[in-house]
Amino acid sequence: MKTLETDIAIIGVGSAGMVAYKSARKHTDRIVTIESGPYGTTCARVGCMPSKLLIAAGNAARAVRQASHFGVHAPAPRIDGVAVMQRVREERDRFAQFSVDEVEAWPPEHRLHGLARFIAPGVLQIDDHTQVRARTVVIATGASPVVPSELKEALGERLIINDDVFDWQDLPQSVAVMGSGVIGLELAHALHALGVRVRLLSRNHKIGPLSDPDVLASAQHITAAELPCAFNSQLEQATRTEQGVQLHYTNEDGSSTTETFDYLLMATGRKPNLSGLNLAAAHVALDERGQPSIDTLTRQIKNQPIFITGDAHSERPVLHEASDDGFAAGNNAAAWPDVRPYPLRASLGIVFSKPQIAMVGKSHRQLQQNKQAFARSTQSFANQGRARVDGNNSGMLALYADPSNGRFLGAEMIGPEAEHIAHLLAWALQQEQTVAQMLACPFYHPTVEEGLRSGLQRLRQALKD
Numbered sequence: 001m002k003t004l005e006t007d008i009a010i011i012g013v014g015s016a017g018m019v020a021y022k023s024a025r026k027h028t029d030r031i032v033t034i035e036s037g038p039y040g041t042t043c044a045r046v047g048c049m050p051s052k053l054l055i056a057a058g059n060a061a062r063a064v065r066q067a068s069h070f071g072v073h074a075p076a077p078r079i080d081g082v083a084v085m086q087r088v089r090e091e092r093d094r095f096a097q098f099s100v101d102e103v104e105a106w107p108p109e110h111r112l113h114g115l116a117r118f119i120a121p122g123v124l125q126i127d128d129h130t131q132v133r134a135r136t137v138v139i140a141t142g143a144s145p146v147v148p149s150e151l152k153e154a155l156g157e158r159l160i161i162n163d164d165v166f167d168w169q170d171l172p173q174s175v176a177v178m179g180s181g182v183i184g185l186e187l188a189h190a191l192h193a194l195g196v197r198v199r200l201l202s203r204n205h206k207i208g209p210l211s212d213p214d215v216l217a218s219a220q221h222i223t224a225a226e227l228p229c230a231f232n233s234q235l236e237q238a239t240r241t242e243q244g245v246q247l248h249y250t251n252e253d254g255s256s257t258t259e260t261f262d263y264l265l266m267a268t269g270r271k272p273n274l275s276g277l278n279l280a281a282a283h284v285a286l287d288e289r290g291q292p293s294i295d296t297l298t299r300q301i302k303n304q305p306i307f308i309t310g311d312a313h314s315e316r317p318v319l320h321e322a323s324d325d326g327f328a329a330g331n332n333a334a335a336w337p338d339v340r341p342y343p344l345r346a347s348l349g350i351v352f353s354k355p356q357i358a359m360v361g362k363s364h365r366q367l368q369q370n371k372q373a374f375a376r377s378t379q380s381f382a383n384q385g386r387a388r389v390d391g392n393n394s395g396m397l398a399l400y401a402d403p404s405n406g407r408f409l410g411a412e413m414i415g416p417e418a419e420h421i422a423h424l425l426a427w428a429l430q431q432e433q434t435v436a437q438m439l440a441c442p443f444y445h446p447t448v449e450e451g452l453r454s455g456l457q458r459l460r461q462a463l464k465d
């Protein structure tokens with residue numbers, strides 16, 4: 001057994017772990033990173049990038065189909081599944097290789113391979129080959145999909161997760177997608193647009209992270225029109241067949257459906273990779289969800305020389321937050337015990353569905369849960385000028401503001417250009433702008449952003465009422 005002494009041990013070399021390493025390295029050379037899987041990051045290998053590549057292919061197919069709306073008639077697109085998946089894999093590999101190259105350029109003595117777990121405070125066991133004694137530890141272990149073991153046993157390799165999709169050599173004929181959260185929506189829309197027979201199964205009426213009643217109702221309507229869905233359905237039985245899977249489920253109205261698919265894609269949430277770390281040996285207390293109590297600004301686990309980053313602590317499991325966490329944790333792990341707060345950016349989430357969904361700042365649910373007074377406006381995109389020009393005039397924007405000072409608080413949206421409107425809103429939120437200040441900014445004509453201006457004008461009126 002090899003033993004090592006170091007200042008900082010970083011568990012997990014994904015997006016957060018890589019940034020933590022680079023930040024810590026500015027202060028000390030005594031760093032060890034530990035990675036149990038391949039380098040390349042979840043985002044580039046099996047997350048953000050390959051999913052957006054598949055979505056881009058789906059958007060291209062959709063554009064051809066919708067061209068006739070403009071009087072431009074093209075034959076139905078012929079989808080070459082092998083070529084679609086080849087581009088997804090090749091571009092994915094190219095993105096992932098940038099991270100692999102970066103990590104492999106780090107000094108070899110800074111890189112260990114194996115599964116890390118605590119055996120005592122400040123002491124990590126890596127597989128059965130190395131023990132690392134570290135002054136501080138950064139946990140950057142990411143998250144993994146939740147897959148019920150009984151379904152996995154019943155369906156074997158016909159039950160898949162997002163990772164499997166991006167390794168396909170060809171598109172399958174049919175896929176049932178379980179879960180109408182972020183991953184379920186993005187992949188179901190992309191596969192459907194690429195001509196795969198899809199059924200989106202949801203045990204409730206949720207659409208991604210949406211909570212505003214009007215935006216959610218609009219999203220339910222749009223999603224049901226766009227995709228074959230079974231909302232509020234209950235999977236009763238899943239059986240492996242020679243060709244794939246047979247699913248028997250109860251529908252919202254009590255009727256039953258039996259359908260066969262090539263695969264069942266599980267998209268029912270992701271869980272932080274903490275259970276294998278044996279945090280009890282580090283004297284870290286966990287709550288009922290198996291989460292440690294952390295200071296969100298320093299990223300420190302309360303009263304411990306341990307920092308936690310990215311999807312491993314699940315508050316905001318998106319890429320830019322993982323990078324920010326890594327930066328804060330890397331610097332603080334080096335500075336410990338003189339840690340300092342690193343402020344959070346305005347909260348921003350985007351779902352690359354059709355149309356896109358965006359969440360900025362406080363959601364409707366959070367405002368209600370906090371019992372916070374708020375003014376609200378809603379704005380439909382059905383008659384928005386530029387959206388009608390482009391033939392993507394569906395969706396709804398809800399905006400919230402603080403009645404005590406007129407400051408913008410948050411927004412929920414499904415609709416055209418949501419990714420760009422959400423950025424404008426997040427920047428205004430971070431600058432603590434009032435609705436009046438936002439309306440004093442320029443809005444070009446004719447743009448979808450004019451729909452945002454209409455929503456802000458209504459919000460200004462709601463603040464007066």
Ligand SMILES: Cc1cc2nc3c(=O)[nH]c(=O)nc-3n(C[C@H](O)[C@H](O)[C@H](O)COP(=O)(O)OP(=O)(O)OC[C@H]3O[C@@H](n4cnc5c(N)ncnc54)[C@H](O)[C@@H]3O)c2cc1C
Nearest residue numbers: 012014015016036037042047048116142310311317318319
């Ligand atoms: C399908 C999908 C699409 C996504 N799309 C987007 C998007 O469009 N935009 C966006 O912002 N975010 C997106 N995300 C989320 C984003 O990918 C994550 O927030 C981000 O990758 C988290 O980075 P991380 O460093 O926390 O984890 P990871 O990159 O997963 O790194 C964790 C690393 O820790 C290693 N590890 C785990 N346990 C141990 C252990 N005990 N010992 C040693 N090593 C260990 C793992 O092998 C892994 O390499 C998507 C995620 C998925 C799954």
Ligand SMILES: NC(=O)c1ccc[n+]([C@@H]2O[C@H](COP(=O)([O-])OP(=O)(O)OC[C@H]3O[C@@H](n4cnc5c(N)ncnc54)[C@H](O)[C@@H]3O)[C@@H](O)[C@H]2O)c1
Nearest residue numbers: 179180181182183184203206267268269270317350351352
């Ligand atoms: N565009 C992006 O930024 C992007 C894309 C993909 C993933 N992500 C990140 O990854 C995280 C995880 O995504 P996700 O889609 O796995 O989780 P999610 O929490 O968004 O969705 C999970 C869905 O599964 C449902 N569900 C849970 N248990 C179920 C069960 N037993 N049966 C049926 N349905 C069930 C939930 O009601 C929910 O709708 C997201 O929160 C997001 O932060 C981000």
